[in-house]
Amino acid sequence: MNWTSTENDRLIQAIFAIKTPDEARRFLRDLMTEKEITEFANRLQTAELLSENVSYSAIGLKTGLSSTTVARVSKWLNGKAGGYRTIIDRLHHHNPIQIRRGLS
Incomplete structure (x- = not known):
């Protein structure tokens, strides 16, 4: 692209x-459609959970995303672009308690 x-x-x-x-x-x-918004919100949540070392299977259960999508988010989270990492760091800086709640 x-x-x-x-x-x-x-x-x-x-x-x-x-x-x-x-x-x-x-x-x-x-x-976007409501479904697209939910999909993107779930991907961001997945990146946050991956950064907390939550398992793929637990993330899939919580978000409803496929293991393929979770793996793709993991690839992007750990990739060169750093978009997810930058946003997660900023969100954590502004509201650390909400981000660290993990699967609770």
Whole structure:
């Protein structure tokens, strides 16, 4: 995929322009289906759980994601781009108790 396309740059600019959680909710709801939003939320949760060394099977049970998707998230979490790692670190910095709840 060409990450430097005009369309992708515009989407990144739009995301960067979001100022509040409410704006983010409204934008995501307009941009994606509810199922897509849930899928992406589950992938982020999976990355958080993987960073806490939770097993693939436990993550699959909690999120409903397939082992293939969990493995793909793990690959991206530990890959060069570092997107998941950056966001997880920032979320943990802003709200460490909520992130560390794991499977509870």
